[in-house]
Amino acid sequence: MTQQQSQDARFVNGEVSFWMRSIGIPRPRPTLAGDISVDVAIVGGGLTGLWSAYYLKQARPDLEIAILESEFAGFGASGRNGGWMSAEPAGQFRRYAKSGGVAAARELQREMFGAVRESVDVARQEGFDEDLVHDGLIHVATNSAQLFRAQHHVGELREQGWGADDVFELTPAELAQRVNVAGIQGGYWTPHCARMHPAKYTRGLADVVEKMGVTIYEKTTAKSVDPHRVNTNRGVVTAKFILEALEGYTVSLKGKRRKYMPMNSSMVVTDILPPDMRAAVGWDGGELVGDVAHSFAYMHRTEDGRIALGGRAVPYNFNSSFDRSGRTTPSAIPGLQRRLLQLFPALDGIGFTQSWSGVLGAPRDWCAAVNYDRSTGILSAGGYVGHGLSGTNLAARTVRDLILGEDTNLTRLPWVGRQSRNWEIEPLRWIGAKTLYAAYGYADRREYATGQNRTHWTARLANVISGR
Ligand SMILES: Cc1cc2nc3c(=O)[nH]c(=O)nc-3n(C[C@H](O)[C@H](O)[C@H](O)COP(=O)(O)OP(=O)(O)OC[C@H]3O[C@@H](n4cnc5c(N)ncnc54)[C@H](O)[C@@H]3O)c2cc1C
Incomplete structure (x- = not known):
């Protein structure tokens, strides 16, 4: 479909x-x-x-x-x-x-x-705040390994100076009141995020x-x-x-x-949700929502009532090439659409309006x-x-x-004057990126299949090799 x-x-x-x-x-x-x-x-x-x-x-x-x-x-x-x-x-x-x-x-x-x-x-102050909402950011864990990572990450944030009012762990019931993602096991909310158009x-x-x-x-x-x-x-x-x-x-x-490695990030956006789907999704606030998968999905409920979801569909193309007009590799679009339906099964049958891609700079x-x-x-x-x-x-x-x-x-600040070494020459750069994201995709699938409560070893290895 x-x-x-x-x-x-x-x-x-x-x-x-x-x-x-x-x-x-x-x-x-x-x-x-x-x-x-x-x-x-x-x-x-x-x-x-x-x-x-x-x-x-x-x-x-x-x-x-x-x-x-x-x-x-x-x-x-x-x-x-x-x-x-x-x-x-x-x-x-x-x-x-x-x-x-x-x-x-x-x-x-x-x-x-x-x-x-x-x-x-x-x-x-300057009047370019149309559709700008400051309602924070929710991360949802939808399997045990993601929950482990979410909890671990909140612990890390605390060590990095995030105080009691900066990040809150939420129970599945508390999260479901804000957004009805399928299979929520837990997650966290922070007020430090605004949604912009x-x-x-x-x-x-x-x-x-x-x-x-x-x-x-x-x-x-x-x-x-x-x-x-x-x-x-x-x-x-x-x-x-x-x-x-x-x-x-x-x-x-x-x-x-x-x-930099010009990394593609790709998005899809649905048609405007009809009232029954909107009610089933239960996402009425202006929070942004993301998961805790290795192949991270980020979501945005638009002001006019659609859901946009982004992820790394084809993260990197050989020799740093990319489509300037923002076209997404067609074979990668169904994967993004499927991810949205996994998170919101109530959207089964919704139409999609557009997909697009852009590049961000990874040092x-x-x-x-x-x-x-x-x-x-x-x-x-x-x-x-x-x-x-x-x-x-x-x-x-x-x-x-x-x-x-x-x-x-x-x-x-410690990012001033910071120098990162250059990326490897091709084809090493392309092979590395492809292998890394294949490992993350595999780890995500295994974590769902096994229900394990620790990060899969392939993702841990990929993190060590990539230095992330
Ligand atoms: C799909 C996607 C989703 C993202 N989601 C988020 C998010 O939710 N939150 C977040 O914090 N970040 C997100 N990012 C990253 C964020 O958008 C970027 O980090 C940020 O916009 C970078 O801004 P910039 O001005 O440095 O670069 P850009 O916005 O890329 O601006 C660079 C400009 O340079 C122009 N240009 C290119 N070559 C030349 C040239 N030779 N001469 C003159 N001009 C040139 C380009 O046309 C472009 O307008 C996302 C990125 C993408 C692609």
């Missing part, structure tokens, strides 16, 4: 994202027309670039700032994501603690809590930034970044400071092919970083591995402080 659903004539695969189509694919702003010189050139018109422009212009209205965007603002992951504005930083606490100390790693976590609040508050939010921020006096050049592609100079298909931009804000697209820049050590090379004026921020929505806000305020030469709490 699910295959038929994705073959429905109305079903759309790609076209950037459901979010972008729901507001209408924007007509690009004017391109760069020849060489220019500015104070700050920002390469990439996603949330990293837009937030950085916002905070810089707010602090120093006299700065001339240009954003160079190859398609249109929000074309990348920022306009395609699951809408979870959540508080866990990308990567592992122990890695940040190793490089910067435990106190600094805790400070990063504290700042991430603040970044969720800040991302909500600014959107409300990726296209409305990102486009709204772009409009605000433009009104502040930042110029956004669209259909303008950077080919290479050199000290104080960005070479684009439309001219050369010279600047005192250059911010690379390309996340998964960084690999398209000259010399950056192995900096080799899985930790995000903000870097600044004073000698070249080049900064970069990214590597959020699926935790970028609040992460971009925190990174952008950090970029502001670095450019303004201020020594602040943010410039001392």
Whole structure:
């Protein structure tokens, strides 16, 4: 049945994202027309670039700032994501603690809590808060191994500074009152997450930034970044400071092919649920919902009453290739649809409106970083591995402080100056990613089949090998 659903004539695969189509694919702003010189050139018109422009212009209205965007603002992951504005930083606490100390790693976590609040508050103040709801995040465990991981993770969060009001373990009955996922064995809720509409939010921020006096050049592609100079298909931009804000697209820049693994994340969205299905699903709040599987599924109940589910359908394509329009490999779509029906069997028979994919940037050590090379004026921020929505806000305020030469709490966070080694050359990169996700898929299936209350050994081995 699910295959038929994705073959429905109305079903759309790609076209950037459901979010972008729901507001209408924007007509690009004017391109760069020849060489220019500015104070700050920002390469990439996603949330990293837009937030950085916002905070810089707010602090120093006299700065001339240009954003160079190859398609249109929000074309990348920022306009395609699951809408979870959540508080866990990308990567592992122990890695940040190793490089910067435990106190600094805790400070990063504290700042991430603040970044969720800040991302909500600014959107409300500036008026791009349509469909924004701050109701928190639920993780549900639907087998014993997932429950073990959920409980273990809550313990880890406590050690990392999450207090009594930051995360709550919930019983199956308490969870079922919020969302009726099949086979719930337990889980947890945190208030530190807001649900945003990726296209409305990102486009709204772009409009605000433009009104502040930042110029956004669209259909303008950077080919290479050199000290104080960005070479684009439309001219050369010279600047005192250059911010690379390309996340998964960084690999398209000259010399950056192995900096990140551009990982695909893919989503499907249902048609609007009829009242009986909506009642059976019982998800009336604005919480985001995710599972605790190794092949993680993240879900979002849309403002107009659909359910969107995302996961790593085809996590990585050979030689870092990906479909720019956001088309999902057709054979991978039924798997996402099936996962949604497993979690909500009451949705059997629901139609699906769209599927789409986007790329996020995975660094080799899985930790995000903000870097600044004073000698070249080049900064970069990214590597959020699926935790970028609040992460971009925190990174952008950090970029502001670095450019303004201020020594602040943010410039001392342990992700500042962090260097991760390059990914392996092909075909090793592709074989590694494929093997890793095959192992995770196998572990998920075995954990459901056996009912074991520990993580399957294949997933533990995969974690050790990948360094996650
Ligand atoms: C399907 C999906 C679901 C996700 N879900 C979540 C979630 O629920 N919560 C969460 O926290 N994170 C999530 N993420 C990750 C999050 O969306 C990203 O971390 C975040 O949006 C990164 O923002 P960015 O501005 O750094 O990059 P992007 O938004 O990718 O922006 C980069 C921009 O650069 C442009 N560009 C590319 N090449 C060039 C070039 N050569 N020259 C000029 N411009 C160029 C692109 O068009 C793009 O607009 C998800 C990602 C995906 C793909």
